[in-house]
Amino acid sequence: MRDLAPTLLSWDRFAVASVVAVRGSAPRPVGAAMAVGPAGEVIGSVSGGCVEAEVHDLACQVLETSEPAFATFGYSDDTAFAVGLTCGGSLDVLVQRDNPSLRAALQASVDGHPVSVRFEAEGRTFTESWMPPPRLLVFGAIDHAAAVAEIGRFLGYYVTVCDARPVFATPARFPAAHSVVVDWPHRYLASTHTDDSTAVVVLTHDPKFDIPVLAEALSRPLAFVGALGSRRTHAERLEKLREAGVGEASLTRLRSPVGLDLGGRSPAETAVSIAAELVAVRHGGTGLPLTTLSTPIHRTLESHGTDLPQRRRHAGRPTALATAGHADGVPGAQCGQIPLLLGAGEVPRDARVGLGLGGG
Known part of the structure; x- marks a missing residue:
């Protein structure tokens, strides 16, 4: 209701x-x-x-x-x-x-x-x-962030877009976001209340932003931590996170490259891919086509990823x-x-x- x-x-x-x-x-x-x-x-x-x-x-x-x-x-x-x-x-x-x-x-x-x-x-x-609705924190004021903010709001998240660059982080560029914050991502996250329903998606593609905010995110009991990038970028990112003191157990929580394998490339298609993984994690879905499965379509509450x-x-x-x-x-x-x-x-x-x- x-x-x-x-x-x-x-x-x-x-x-x-x-x-x-x-x-x-x-x-x-x-x-x-x-x-x-x-x-x-x-x-x-x-x-x-x-x-x-x-x-x-x-x-x-x-x-x-x-x-x-x-x-x-x-x-x-x-x-x-x-x-x-x-x-x-x-x-x-x-x-x-x-x-x-x-x-x-x-x-x-x-x-x-x-x-x-x-x-x-x-x-x-x-x-x-x-x-209160779960929070989706999107770091990186790029075109992909606008699409992720829009689909995140559609899914019922309270969406915040954060970037340290004021020329890019403007409400006009992200009309679907509930709030747009100009701040260094790791500093904003460190000062922000989160819980185990909060999702973090990092889209900055810049190590000086990515590594500090991901290190902060992986130290928290969040529902979802994802980062955009190629497999090469992911491998380099893991090494830098290890150098920053992030343990192996925490690194296994990082969903990178973020999103399900849908084959799309545009910002909108990438946002659908990310949203699909968010939904799958939240409800314990497989991400596989329903035509390949024989299990019930609607799971009981106990089988959901984060609801229990x-x-x-x-x-x-x-x-x-x-x-x-x-x-x-x-x-x-x-x-x-x-x-x-x-x-x-x-x-x-x-x-x-x-x-x-x-x-x-």
């Missing part, structure tokens, strides 16, 4: 449908949302199109009555147009009307605060929490921002009585939907 927040906040009223449970194979994960606005307009999605029309009708009903609704959609082969999931799974959808608490939570999330909201339907209590540590890390996170009596805190030690409904589909790191034990 959080990715819909800017539009939802611009509407004077809306109904929003959220996927609260997934069983088997389903097109969208737990936390996916679709909203209907005052004129019947639609944003977002809860499936691959299989049940959108039915959910739209349900949302229009909720918009009219202000009464929340709960529905389950499963596989149906009765007719070609039956309401169901053709992929064979099933999902539960909760539809609710906008209210001051929900609007306050959405605004707080847009402002970058961790937020958890609680709502009830059919005697059950659901909790949805949003952590994030689940464990919740217990150490600060309590989420309170929202008008509806906040529960981030799932974990603060609200252990609300287990997560993980389902069998992917669960994005910034969306958590839990089922409570009652209406308390």
